[in-house]
Amino acid sequence: MSTVDRQLEELQDEIVSEIPADISVTDVKYEGPELVVYTRDPKQFAQDGDLVRRLASKLRKRITVRPDPAVLSSPKRARDRVLDVIPEEAGVTNLDFHEDTGEVVIEAEKPGMVIGRHGSTLREITQEAGWTPEVVRTPPIESSTVSNVRNFLKQERDERRDILETVGRQIHREEMQDDEYVRVTTLGCCREVGRASFVLSTPETRILVDCGDKPGSEDEVPYLQVQEALAGGANTIDAVILTHAHLDHSAFIPLLFKYGYDGPIYCTEPTRDLMGLLTLDYLDVAAKEGRAPPYDSEMVREAIKHCIPLEYGDVTDIAPDVKLTFHNAGHILGSAVSHFHIGDGLYNVAFSGDIHYDDTRLFNGAVNDFPRVETLVMESTYGGRNDYQTDQEDSERKLKRVINETYEDGGKVLIPAFAVGRSQEMMLVLEEAMREGEIPEMPIHLDGMIWEATAIHTTYPEYLRDDLRDRIFHSDSNPFLAPQFNHIDGGEEERQAVADDDQCIILSTSGMVSGGPIMSWLEHIAPDPDSTLTFVGYQAQGTLGRRIQSGRDKIPMPDSRSGGRTEHLQLNMGVETVDGFSGHADRQGLEDFVRTMNPRPEKVLCVHGDESSTQDLSSALYHEFNMRTFAPKNLETFRFV
Known part of the structure; x- marks a missing residue:
């Protein structure tokens, strides 16, 4: 009899001894982290x-x-x-x-x-x-x-139950190692934004945290083939943790299954659904741009099949020596700060993922209250010494001014937006501004995946800010159902009709102007000096969005009529940047997250920011809080015990 079978037998005996005599227990099984008890007396x-x-x-x-x-x-x-x-x-x-x-x-x-x-x-x-x-x-x-x-998941129910039973037996297997250590190896997103990926390892367990791409870069895959990662085979990884669904954290999760991974992915339920949406779109965009996709849609389905959704606050065994707890990160729908309790009180590590410290219209602010944390691995996207964002109320005032001025000029406002998070934030701002008469009523066109991502938000209102959740529960006050919103589903013909029509607001993916329907909108609207291109989200280095933001007024456009040769489009429309809508904490928010963290960590690894941002934040935290801080490079390993 295996150790796990013996453990289940002992658990069944203990359950029988604890429950009334008239209740039977016919079987006890592990399914993932759960213990399933079967009874004839439900x-x-x-x-x-x-x-x-x-x-x-x-x-x-x-x-x-x-x-x-x-x-x-x-x-x-x-x-x-x-x-x-x-x-x-x-x-x-x-x-x-x-x-x-x-x-x-x-x-x-x-x-x-x-x-x-x-x-x-x-x-x-x-x-x-x-x-x-x-x-x-x-x-x-x-x-x-x-x-x-x-x-x-309904169709794959039988196979999924087999997967969960296998995972359950792995989680509850007997510990084999006497040694004690905790290590974190950086596989990406160090001194750069994008391709987030880390390995958290103990003598017993190896856990991959995130596996994303890098927008605007050809070196977009994390360092998965090194010895510390998958060099020994994908199944040397015991579990994968996905902090949230943005592609710079999730894009290569399905690739793991192409490499032979067959284990669990722990994430929240909305993160699972959004990962499916975004990775399938990632494949679609690659095909349209003539790039060979790194995996196929079957691998996306495999990833979904292996997801084990967890709720915020649930302490969950994911390995013999590791417990995981997710907490709200305030960044996008379902985003999670991931807290790992390792060993029997040996060590605690928290990965922030991407965080927003303060409340927004969409979400409550990030949680930073934990039983214990010795080391924090923290994002630094806006960690630079001058990365202070405008107060959101000021940002909203500026956005309304841009819209009103453009409307008076007879133009259109084009907003490149990330489908998940910023688009829904914009929708809430615009719906309220029109309802309160602060901007003129006009159509708000939603292109790309924005409408589908919004539908997913309304499926999981319990992950949204308290007052917004209550509004969604009542269809007559659900802001996402306002009549101004129009889902663009007629393709190029509908875009042309909108471009030829009166003033309007257009929210379109991609948020960094790196492909997708935003390119079509630019073709239609960029030559119009009365219209305004308005950035409301982070533009990574190397992206077309960053180049336009920095003053570029000629846009490279592949011309299908000339055999794919790149033409250049003159950008005559105005360009505005409205800070304050980012899903990331700014420099003050990052410092406040650490300042108010309970307990305050002994060490902080500043990651997911360009070189100056990570080094600036690392230095500031060291001087302000007298803690050990690091701005690691990719492929460094830190041993904590």
Whole structure:
């Protein structure tokens, strides 16, 4: 008998000794980080609302209780009982019964009403129907991404359960090493913005944190082939952590499966969906630009299949000697500060990912309160000594001024925007400004993936700022459903019609003018001196957006009519930069994140910023807080214990 089988047998005996004698336990399994308990008496289990919580506390495991398939009522009979329990106002749109696990997936417009106070309605469902309920939200705006991901995971349910059982046995395997150390190796995003990737290693475990591309660069892949990374094979990595879905953190996650990785990806649920959206678009853009894509769409599906979603604040075993907790990073939907508790109190490391310290219209500010942190690996995008962004209220005033002046001139406002995060922030600002009469009412056209990304935001309102979440719950005040918003889905003909029409605002990807529909909009609008190109997001070095921002007035444009030869387009439209809308903390925000961090770390590695930004921030933190700080280069290894 293996160590894990013996462990499961002991856990089953302990559970039986803790629960009432009239409740049976027929099987106990690991599925990923969870312990799944099967019983012939699910209704009795559900009667005691605290029983599972007490078991989880005693065993220090995340526990799910499922009915033994042998005692399930038929889906037809269970359906009626489930619907009898759930209030009609919950807006149930679908029930999906899985007889192999005894779970019923309930899709509803108002999941909170299906859950009930402290899970009371869920327990009642189990008591009445005998099935274990799982609740998902019906998107207020139809999302093909959310629908496709849910349908795909449903089709792959059997294989996914096999994956989770394998992962569970790996997590709970016996520790084999007596040595103790914690190391971090930098594979990218050091003294540069982009291709974020790190290896966190112990004698027992190797964890890859992020795996992204570098916008505007030919050297875009992290150093994955070095000995510290995948040189020994992709399956020498035990787990992958994805802090958020932006491509400079996620683009090469599917590539790992091409290299043979077959393990888990831990992320939040919206990060999983957004990763699917953005990586598939990444492949599409590569194909349109004539570049060989680094992987195919099948690898994206593999990545989604291997995702294990975690919620903020859940302490989760991901290896025999590592616990992971995600916290809100305030950057984009589902972005997470990743906190690792290593060993039995041996060491704690936090990776900030990308953070925004203060509240924004979209998100609550980043969390920086932890039980323990000895080392912080922190982004430094705006870490330079002069990287102080304009206050958001001032930024909004400037944006409104640009829009009003352009409107009076009879022109159009073209805003290059990242599909995820900044676009939704802009939508909220513009919707309120028109509603309050601060700018004229006019169409707001959304091009590229912006509408689909917005639909995903409305699917997960619990990840948004508290007051915005409450507005989305009520369709009559959902700001993303304002009539001014128009989804561009008619391609070039619709763009031409918009360009020929009256004043309007256009939000279009890509945010750094590095391809995508923004190039088409420039062809249509760039020659118009009455229109304005307005940057509201970070423009990385090497991108066309940065060159335009720096004064370039001729834009290289591939001309399909001349056999692909590059032509140059004269930029006559005005160019404005409105700071303050970035999803990143500025220099003050980064310092405040460390200043108010509880507890304050002993060491900080300043990463994800250009050379001057990382060095400036490292020096400032050292002098201000008397802590050890570093501005590492790529391919450095730090040993902490």
